[in-house]
Amino acid sequence: MIAVMGAGAFGTALAVALARGGQGVGLWARDAGQVAEMAASRRNERRLPGVELPEGVTVSARLEDFAGAQTVLLAMPMQQMAGALGAHCAALQGRALVACSKGIDLATLEGPTGLIARVCPGLAPAILTGPSFAADIARGLPTALTLACADPALGARLQGELSAPTLRIYLSGDPLGAELGGALKNVIAIAAGVVIGAGLGESARAALVTRGFAEMSRLALALGARAETLAGLSGLGDLVLTCTSAQSRNFRLGQALGRGEGFDPAVTVEGVATAAAVSKLAAQRGVEMPLADMVTALCQHKITVAEAAEALLSRPLKKE
């Protein structure tokens, strides 16, 4: 059995895909009311509407019900992970923990695997990331993801366990690179949404995505990630997806900023807190991240879109 902590859109979609592939899946939500609703309707209408939970998915608000699961997927927003994990660390002893969240913890500047290692020392962390909208996974559309783990034997086991007929998992030994790609692409996706929302054009978006990739790679390499990881599914692949699709919440928030419109604060948009964390991290390391800094300032309403565009276009000319 595999357990999934967090019954949001992504946790539910992964549970559905794995169960369709024949795995027994325990889906844990913190809210007993939501669990009762899901158990009765066999759906998660609040987070992943219109998708039926296969028979192989068991829902519960008690993690003890899934004590038999050797692998636990963590699928809550990044800024909630430390709290959620800290509350359940003792119950999770002996399991492999696979982070499915994309972001950097604003309080500690840690990514998901670093956070797991600190909050639950002794547990083996891995990360599952890459271009994949929850709705696509749940519809059974073909999706490829990266499973990154520092321990090659555990990584191979998880790759096998988490593969399903329409879920193709590639293995990586670079969790730092994989998690940084997934975190950083959300920041660039907000900027891409701003460009489109403000009517700055497709050419400007292509330039922004390319320079965004350069910026992502600069920080990731400075922190010790591998260049080939950034060029893979978890970096470039996910960057392309989220910067070009209105299915992306990060892109849609950017569009709203570009148009001068509001955005529902209840929607999970990982790039906002992560942009602030990235700006801090980059300043600490002396890495230049003009796009991330611009997204941070825009999200905090410290500059206007016109000022941001002007500031980026008037930077000193440089080599590519």
Ligand SMILES: NC(=O)C1=CN([C@@H]2O[C@H](COP(=O)(O)OP(=O)(O)OC[C@H]3O[C@@H](n4cnc5c(N)ncnc54)[C@H](OP(=O)(O)O)[C@@H]3O)[C@@H](O)[C@H]2O)C=CC1
């Ligand atoms: N949606 C997508 O297409 C994809 C999402 N991801 C990543 O997955 C992560 C989760 O996103 P997503 O599922 O979309 O988010 P949603 O907004 O759909 O759901 C978030 C879920 O997290 C739960 N949650 C929040 N805080 C806690 C907590 N402290 N303990 C337990 N559960 C908690 C919420 O429960 P409650 O309702 O009780 O608040 C809710 O079920 C993000 O990092 C995202 O980047 C990755 C790939 C694709």
Ligand SMILES: O=C(CO)COP(=O)(O)O
């Ligand atoms: O990470 C995702 C797709 O890979 C989902 O993107 P959003 O969080 O922007 O919706």
